[in-house]
Amino acid sequence: MSSTNTLKALMPGDVQSDPARRAMLAEIDASCRVPVLFFVVSGLMWLLLGTLLALVASIKLHNPEFLAAWEWLTFGRVRPAHLNTVIYGFASQTGIGVTLWLMCRLCRVPFPAPGLTTVAALFWNLGLTIGVVGILVGDSTAIEWLELPRYSTPILFFSYALVAVWSVITFRLRRERHLYVSQWYLLAALLWFPWLYATAQIMLLIEPVRGVVQASVNWWFAHNVLGLWFTPIGLGAIYYFIPKVVGRPIHSYYLSVLGFWSLALFYNWNGLHHLIGGPMPAWMITVSVVASVMMLIPVITVAINHHFTMVGHFGKLRHSPTLRFIVFGAMAYTLTSLQGVANSLRSYSEIVHFTHHTVAHAHLGVYGFFTMVMFGSLYYIVPRITQREWPSLALISVHFWGCALGLILYVVPLSYGGILQGLGMNDASIPFLKVVEGTLPWLRIRTGAGLLLALGHVAFVVNLGWLLCRVFGPYRKPVVELFTETGTAAVTAK
Amino acid sequence: MNVIALILLGSVVVVPAVALWSLHWASRTGEFRLLNRAALLPFDDEEPVGQATDQILNRGGDRR
Numbered sequence: 001m002s003s004t005n006t007l008k009a010l011m012p013g014d015v016q017s018d019p020a021r022r023a024m025l026a027e028i029d030a031s032c033r034v035p036v037l038f039f040v041v042s043g044l045m046w047l048l049l050g051t052l053l054a055l056v057a058s059i060k061l062h063n064p065e066f067l068a069a070w071e072w073l074t075f076g077r078v079r080p081a082h083l084n085t086v087i088y089g090f091a092s093q094t095g096i097g098v099t100l101w102l103m104c105r106l107c108r109v110p111f112p113a114p115g116l117t118t119v120a121a122l123f124w125n126l127g128l129t130i131g132v133v134g135i136l137v138g139d140s141t142a143i144e145w146l147e148l149p150r151y152s153t154p155i156l157f158f159s160y161a162l163v164a165v166w167s168v169i170t171f172r173l174r175r176e177r178h179l180y181v182s183q184w185y186l187l188a189a190l191l192w193f194p195w196l197y198a199t200a201q202i203m204l205l206i207e208p209v210r211g212v213v214q215a216s217v218n219w220w221f222a223h224n225v226l227g228l229w230f231t232p233i234g235l236g237a238i239y240y241f242i243p244k245v246v247g248r249p250i251h252s253y254y255l256s257v258l259g260f261w262s263l264a265l266f267y268n269w270n271g272l273h274h275l276i277g278g279p280m281p282a283w284m285i286t287v288s289v290v291a292s293v294m295m296l297i298p299v300i301t302v303a304i305n306h307h308f309t310m311v312g313h314f315g316k317l318r319h320s321p322t323l324r325f326i327v328f329g330a331m332a333y334t335l336t337s338l339q340g341v342a343n344s345l346r347s348y349s350e351i352v353h354f355t356h357h358t359v360a361h362a363h364l365g366v367y368g369f370f371t372m373v374m375f376g377s378l379y380y381i382v383p384r385i386t387q388r389e390w391p392s393l394a395l396i397s398v399h400f401w402g403c404a405l406g407l408i409l410y411v412v413p414l415s416y417g418g419i420l421q422g423l424g425m426n427d428a429s430i431p432f433l434k435v436v437e438g439t440l441p442w443l444r445i446r447t448g449a450g451l452l453l454a455l456g457h458v459a460f461v462v463n464l465g466w467l468l469c470r471v472f473g474p475y476r477k478p479v480v481e482l483f484t485e486t487g488t489a490a491v492t493a494k
Numbered sequence: 495m496n497v498i499a500l501i502l503l504g505s506v507v508v509v510p511a512v513a514l515w516s517l518h519w520a521s522r523t524g525e526f527r528l529l530n531r532a533a534l535l536p537f538d539d540e541e542p543v544g545q546a547t548d549q550i551l552n553r554g555g556d557r558r
Contacts, residue, residue, distance in 0.1 A: 008552055025541065179525060181544075240536055248544075249537070320547075
């Protein structure tokens with residue numbers, strides 16, 4: 001018996017050969033079209049706005065006179081507006097869109113209660129629009145990652161609650177009883193985010209705590225948004241798409257389970273390493289540093305698992321846009337996590353804290369890992385839910401290389417420049433202004449990198465808009481047939 | 495302060511309780527057994543193991 005037949009024999013009965021008990025993939029995909037596209041298209045519009053705001057903020061760092069005549073475009077407003085548009089506008093909405101599709105596919109159910117998520121998307125965008133306008137007119141809360149004014153956040157929370165209700169309904173209706181590891185990650189993210197967001201909102205804005213507790217809650221929230229909201233969604237997507245694209249199950253399911261539970265156990269404690277050197281109880285910082293180092297367990301298990309799943313299939317990177325973005329994202333996850341462990345150590349933090357190195361690290365995580373994984377996921381999902389192929393392969397290449405090179409150009413020089421900046425600030429013989437001037441070359445490179453990223457984003461949005469225009473054109477063959485490389489499959493099956 | 499106390503109670507009691515219940519549920523329903531079976535869940539008759547998907551770039555190029 002060939003290895004493929006052996007694997008097929010292990011396949012769950014209701015999944016393998018009982019079409020009456022499971023919906024067809026095309027039916028599931030079609031049912032996801034409107035709700036998923038609503039979140040994704042909205043998210044991409046916020047990405048364009050967020051990119052524009054990022055460029056303005058970046059230029060201001062080395063050319064402070066740029067657009068200085070308008071108070072609503074001062075750095076103190078543009079920078080948080082950028083952060084909130086990309087985090088809550090783009091990343092969260094795209095992440096939710098990808099989560100909705102993955103949940104339906106893995107639960108084997110057509111999209112239930114689409115009205116619920118449509119209302120959620122409407123309110124999410126309404127709340128965010130009010131919030132971002134509020135930041136630009138000067139109503140920012142001045143709490144990092146929670147700058148949206150207090151009058152906008154209840155709308156976001158209500159919207160999120162609808163998504164959470166939808167996820168419970170979908171989970172209850174599932175036709176496949178066994179959970180895949182991606183579902184563990186996605187369900188955990190859907191549980192963790194409301195806990196984080198509600199706790200931070202109440203303790204910082206509604207019934208604000210004081211003193212060091214405020215800083216503790218702030219960084220507990222800010223770090224966990226990355227680790228317990230975006231990271232599980234990103235890893236859940238990677239665990240689904242790498243096996244799907246290469247046509248091979250994950251290397252070790254055991255390792256994937258170990259990775260999930262160790263992330264759940266250790267990540268929550270990490271945030272306070274951002275307060276090293278601050279007026280905090282030493283034991284709190286130490287616990288955070290220890291937990292940050294323990295993150296090596298889930299990071300290494302995930303890296304090993306993804307790498308060995310890809311072994312023998314790296315050639316497919318040339319043919320699959322999904323795989324290109326996802327593998328790039330998976331590698332960035334490993335790198336940013338290892339960098340995060342180093343940053344959490346007191347000796348290293350003494351140098352890089354309060355420097356551009358931290359900015360580079362955050363972008364490696366949120367952009368290099370999460371955003372690239374989301375782009376890769378959309379290259380897989382959108383053609384299936386719209387039944388249309390991507391119109392331009394050239395634009396896909398522009399998108400990938402613009403983003404990949406842009407990110408490398410962003411992260412590498414800024415990380416290096418940040419270390420030089422930190423060493424300079426720690427040397428009392430060097431005037432502070434000289435250290436600031438020394439950062440200018442790296443900041444100019446950063447603006448150039450931002451332009452490359454913007455090019456990639458525009459290419460993607462144009463390609464998506466073009467594809468969506470074709471949705472109203474003549475019917476084409478189902479995309480599952482179009483996107484299956486039967487020759488590759490035959491070779492692999494032998 | 496009552497709200498804060500509720501949040502702390504929730505964080506200290508409810509969240510770990512949900513995590514423990516999830517572990518118990520997973521153990522009871524066989525999520526930690528049959529790992530090979532779970533690894534195959536992304537696949538089915540329409541997109542089976544051994545069949546690559548999403549191979550849309552350079553389709554006329556590499557014919558190895």
